[in-house]
Amino acid sequence: MTERNYYMEKEAQLRCDKYRRFAFRWAAALAVAMASIATATAHPEPITPAQYVDPVQRAMPVPTMTLDMERTSLVVIDPQIDFMSPEGAAWPAVGESVTETRIVQNLLRLFDASKKAGIVVAISPHYYYPHDHRWKFQGPAELFQHKIKIFDRPSSLSLDGFRGSGADFMPKFKPYIEDGHTIIASPHKLYGPQANDLSLQLRKQA
DSSP: OOHHHHHHHHHHHHHHHHHHHHHHHHHHHHHHHHHHHHHHHOOSSOOOOOOSOOOSSOSSOOOOOOOOGGGOEEEEEOOBHHHHSTTSTTHHHHHHHHHHTTHHHHHHHHHHHHHHHTOEEEEEOBOBOGGGGGOSOOOHHHHHHHHHTTTBOSOSSOOTTTTTSTTSBOGGGHHHHTSSOSEEOOOBBTTBTTSSSHHHHHHTTO
């Protein structure tokens, strides 16, 4: 080994040792930081989620918007047994959320207040027909919904088997939905009413 090669190898070894010490110090500092965070955020008992109440001191200004009752509507999406009832197909997946947020009780309040105020109420139902189960490709949510047969109806041209099925409206909502004044839009698929006639129906009420 030449003298030049010896010094080059020595320099490389020193540089490697330097980087190794730096890595050890960085890892130690990270471990200390993570331990501090864990200690600071640890709680002897689970934290009870805060209730949905207005804060004592608002960080944002109070909204000044007022409702124009002639251009206001209540839109309710998927108010159906399969989604909102313990008897529904999706209850194992959504039941905890439906219960915790009191969706059914709060929707009853909204229905009642909207009808009393005389504003437009519109429903966007969710139905799947046999031809929907023959889609050539599907996303994860579609695969899940088709697997559990949520919102299924045997035909798009018949109400046979509809009453009381998972695709039917929640019984508590029917007095408001089936009063002859509520708009029931054409059915949507999956996420929401982006592709049915809900927007058209609402525009025609303006």
